[in-house]
Every structure is written in structure tokens, then in C-alpha cells.
Amino acid sequence: MSQTSDNVAALGEALRNIVDHAEALLGALSDEGNPDLGSLRERVSRSIETARAHLDEMQSDAERASEKAVAAFEQWIVDNPWTAVAIGAGVGLAIGVLLAARRRPAGDAAPR
Numbered sequence: 082m083s084q085t086s087d088n089v090a091a092l093g094e095a096l097r098n099i100v101d102h103a104e105a106l107l108g109a110l111s112d113e114g115n116p117d118l119g120s121l122r123e124r125v126s127r128s129i130e131t132a133r134a135h136l137d138e139m140q141s142d143a144e145r146a147s148e149k150a151v152a153a154f155e156q157w158i159v160d161n162p163w164t165a166v167a168i169g170a171g172v173g174l175a176i177g178v179l180l181a182a183r184r185r186p187a188g189d190a191a192p193r
Contacts, residue, residue: 089143093136100132 107125158165 093140096136100129104129
């Protein structure tokens, strides 16, 4: 799963938690015979249901977009295998150089 889809999933989970807390708060309110409060409860309930539906739709859209991006990337690799190998080697080399530089003590500069 990509970083973007992980972020979308985390955002979706946070929004679901907010909706769950709003629903719990709504359930904790008592009508106590007040018709305005009953009407408010119904409106908030409908809003919570709508929010849940939108969250489900957002999550599905994000999953589809992520799957399309992965498929496009895989197809690019199939179409350009040597370019992909060269990029992978370059990234590996860059990471190796960075790690080697971090392991070298500051006073041990390479001679010129």
C-alpha cells in the first residue's frame, strides 16, 4: 500500500472516529419531552448517516485510485525494464553513499 493510500486510510479512520463520537454524544442526549431536541436528534442522525456514506465512498475512491496507480507503475516497469533497473541501481547507490557518510566519523574526512 502506498504512503498516500495510508494517509487517506488514516484520515478516513479519524473521520470515522469523529462520527462515532458524535453518534455516541447524540445517543447520550435525552429528549425529555422537548420536541425541538427530538427534531435536532433526527437531523443530526441523518447527517451522521450521510457522513458515513461519504466516508465509505471516499475510501472506495482512494482504493481504486491507488490500485490504478500501482497498475500503471507496474505497466511502466514492464514497458521500460532497463530504465527501471537503472533507476533502482541509482537509488541503491545514493542510499549506500548516504549510509556510508553517516557511519564515517566527522573527523575522518577522506584525503584529497
